[in-house]
Amino acid sequence: MKKNRTSLLCICAISLVLLLAGTRLMAQTDSSRQLSLKECLDIAYTNNLELKQAELLAATTGIDYRQAKQNMLPQVNGLIEHGSNQGRNIDPFTNSYLNQKIDYANYAVNGGVVLFNGLATQNNIQQQRLALAAGKEEIQQAKDNLSLNLMNAYLLVLSTKDLLQQIRLQAELSRRQVERLEILHKEGAVQPSQYFDLKGQLANDEINLVNTQNQLDAARLTLCQWMNIPYDPSLELEPIRPEDFLQSYLGDATTIYQAAINELAVVKAARLRTESAEKGVKTWKSQLWPTLSLNGALYTNYSSAARTAQFLRTVETTTGDYVQINGTQSPVLTMREEFDMQKITYSDQFKNNYGTNINLALRIPLVNSLQTRNRIDRAKIQLKTAELVEKNTRIRLQQQVEQAYLNMNATYNRYKTLLLQVEAFQESFRTAEARFSEGVLNSVEYLTAKNNLDRASINLIIAKYEYVFRTRVLDFYQGKTIW
Incomplete structure (x- = not known):
């Protein structure tokens, strides 16, 4: 029996170890998993509070639209009234005066439907429908803004990571040279100034390495903040090949702007807000018309x-x-x-006192302290405001497209120039490194060649990722998939 218990304990212990090992392995797998841009966007869409606020605002507008349609339905109300009168009162059964306690009850069901009110209801329905459509476009606008900001943060992490790798290579090269010169320095086969120049260059590369690592951590933090998740220093992203995007961009600023007017949610939302404001003016103008309604009622009463x-x-x-x-x-x-x-009896009165009423009512607005006129004027101001917002949105969009196109061209030209510069400096550094290793070139000339290549390589990495971002922005303006 004791042996069986021991075996059972061993089995449980082994299972626990395997479970912990499996959990650790899963944790390592999850932490090492690379997030794509689409996955980052999905996380941001789920967690972004401003986006949720826009969705709630659109949901409120949806309720207003639903209510506007339901205003066309008849209104039906019921009345149940029980009471007791003391002293001299009118008998609700005979309408004669009595000086006694009277218990009474009234029951009624009445309803009415508006047949015509100057199309105020129909205009309000259209106004709320357009407002709902604008709210949906504003949700998309919030997503678009979030997408651009997150894409920029995503590319910043990738570019900084490539910069870190480039600086590591630079530091490693400096370290190998220092190690070589250190041996020569101990043997007295090299001038001390050359050894210490290279040692200072290594320290400079290591400082750049630390600074770039800090920049990478800051870029990761920014990306986590856009996704609204806790900062994860081990966050890994799916890399891209910037070279796949490095070709001349097709199209011009005018074509891109014309596409943006038809595709961007911010323009659609502004246009729909203007159309909704136009319907709002018509809605209030309709209040100046008479209102024709059909009404009816069923009623009965009781008196003690x-x-x-x-x-x-x-x-x-x-x-x-x-x-x-x-x-x-x-x-x-x-x-x-x-x-x-x-x-x-109560039941007999309920049946015997039954009555009905049906009528057509025409309500003619004459004077209501000019409230309707003032509301019409306010609606006109709201319309003008919406028109100005739409016009300003188009102007700003055109300016943004022109600026983005100019930035894209400038970045592309800079990239092509840097590409030639890197090729030239690579050949220059190759020659300088060979001559320095042979002792023909001094440390100053060597470091000059190395620093020129380092700067050009770093600028090329920055230009490549910047060009990718610029082209994705132009694709965004045209309603294309940005990734």
Whole structure:
């Protein structure tokens, strides 16, 4: 029995170790997984609070649109009233005055539908529909802005990572030269100034390495902030080949702007807001027209004072008058009906007092402190404001497209020039390195050649990624997939 228990404990221990090892392996796999730009965008769309606010605002506008359509439905209301009156009151059953306690109840169902109100309802429906469409475009606008900012942060991480790799290579080259010169310096086969010049260059490369690593950490932090997630220093991104994007960009600024007017959500939203404001003016102008409505009602009531006369019998009784018959007074008789006053039951009153009403009503606006006129003027101001916003949006878009196209061309020309410069400096440094290794070239000339190549290589990396970003921005303006 003890042996079985020991075996069971061993099995549990092994299972626990395997589980922990598997969990650690999964954690390592997750942490080493590279995120693509699309995955980063999906995370940002899910976590961005400004985007959620835009979605909530659009949802509110959707409710307004739904209500505008439902305003065409009839309005139906019910009334149930129970009460008790003390003292002199009107009997709701007979409309006569009574000085007693009366319990009463009223029931009614009434409704109405607007047949015509100057098309105010229809114009309001169109206004809210356009506002809802504008809200949806503004959600897309928020996504577009987030996409551009996140793409810029994404490329900044990749470019800084490439810069870090380039500076590592530079530092490694300096380190090998220092190690070589250190041996020669100990043997007295090289001037001390050359050794210390290279040693200072190594320190400079290591400082650049530290600074670039800090820049990479800052770029990762910026990207995490755009995704609204905690900072992850081990965040890895799916790399790209900038060379795949390094060709002359097709199109010109005018063509790109014309495409942007038709494709960008910010322009569509501004245009829809203007159209919605136009319908708003028509909606308030419609309030100046008469309103024709059809109304109807069903009603009944109850009163505790309600009584009904129940016939009992007919009896012969004297009237108090006399007639002379043969000199003898004879009383005048009459027939009198006798009734018993009985309380009318609740259910009988509910059925007997039933009534209906139907009517056509025409409401003609005459004077309402000029409120409608003032609201029309306010709606016109809102229309003018929307028109100015739309016009300003188009102007700013044109300026942005022109600037973006100019930046793209400048970056492309700079890239081509840097490409030639790097090729030239590579050949210059190759020659300088060979001559320096042979002791023909001094350290100053060697370091000059090396620094020229280093700067050109770094500038080329920056230009490559900048050109990728510039071209993606122009694609964005034309409604193309940016990645």
